[in-house]
Amino acid sequence: GDSVTQMEGPVTLSEEAFLTINCTYTATGYPSLFWYVQYPGEGLQLLLKATKADDKGSNKGFEATYRKETTSFHLEKGSVQVSDSAVYFCALGGSARQLTFGSGTQLTVLP
């Protein structure tokens, strides 16, 4: 079945540091890929998405590129801010229009 493997956390960075959170997937066919973010005390929000190979999703300075050859969708940001502290979930959209989530990566950004 479909599965998503995410880099284990927690990740702690200083403000303005470069962020990478790794995500790889296993799926049949050509799934859509997503990053969701969960701020403290809130539900998940869609951060960005890519629906086909080589697509780049971007939002709020975050980017991720759909790499079919490596089955990856790594999240990157060039300069993180304290306000980026959250839990980040990689997700795969497979059959039946359902999402399969990774285990989440806690990011803490220190001033």
Added chain:
Amino acid sequence: NAGVTQTPKFQVLKTGQSMTLQCAQDMNHNSMYWYRQDPGMGLRLIYYSASEGTTDKGEVPNGYNVSRLNKREFSLRLESAAPSQTSVYFCASRPPARDYEQYFGPGTRLTVT
């Protein structure tokens, strides 16, 4: 426009007690979902409803029942709570023509002692 709302925000139950978690959305979405979130396991789908009057099991349905009361409301019931059901529960809804973009409620933190 409140989005997806959930009640209660927190709940403590004793083993064997029952309760219903409520979820409502005001975005006119057809599809609604219930997930549980456990440390290190991400979100796992309990039940979903593609439209009013239909419900289907997800990955972890045992111990739960659901009701799609109308287009707005989708409730999750624990008939006899167990400590293994201690978790954070999220309700979500999905707009039509957006296959995977889901809108989440703020969650219910449930502890079963």
